[in-house]
Amino acid sequence: MRGASGHYSSDRGISMDLRLLATSVVLLGTACAGPSDPAADGDGYVLSSSAAELYEQFLVPPLFAPWADDLLVRAGVEAGERVLDVACGTGIVARQASRRVGPDGAVVGLDISPGMLAVARRSDSRHPIEWIEGDAMQLPFPDASFDVVVC
16 A cells, blocks of 8 residues: 555555665666776666666565565465466566466466566476566457456
């Protein structure tokens, strides 16, 4: 739930200060910058890793993994279900959903960003996840393909 101060929290005790998140992103970009060929860009610096890799490495574990658990609990994801994670990003919700649905269920992650999906495809998961590049406004699935849809 969003408070007037820009602070989000859930009734499971998970909270995040949006100023801290914004500061983390800025610091990540600064810390991961390194010298490059000055002819390649105007300021002589480039990120040493992709934005999606930085997101997965530094922001997902402390900030988004707890929210993913909370989301899946609230959605009531159970063993054997078919789950669609819309705007899956690097796949934290899809990975955690795959653990919940187990080998008899299925998880599909859909995202419009090829960079985020590339990181998601390299992630470790107990059960296979189908990663699809696509637009949430034009879902490429027939009606009633999933038991649970999360975003």
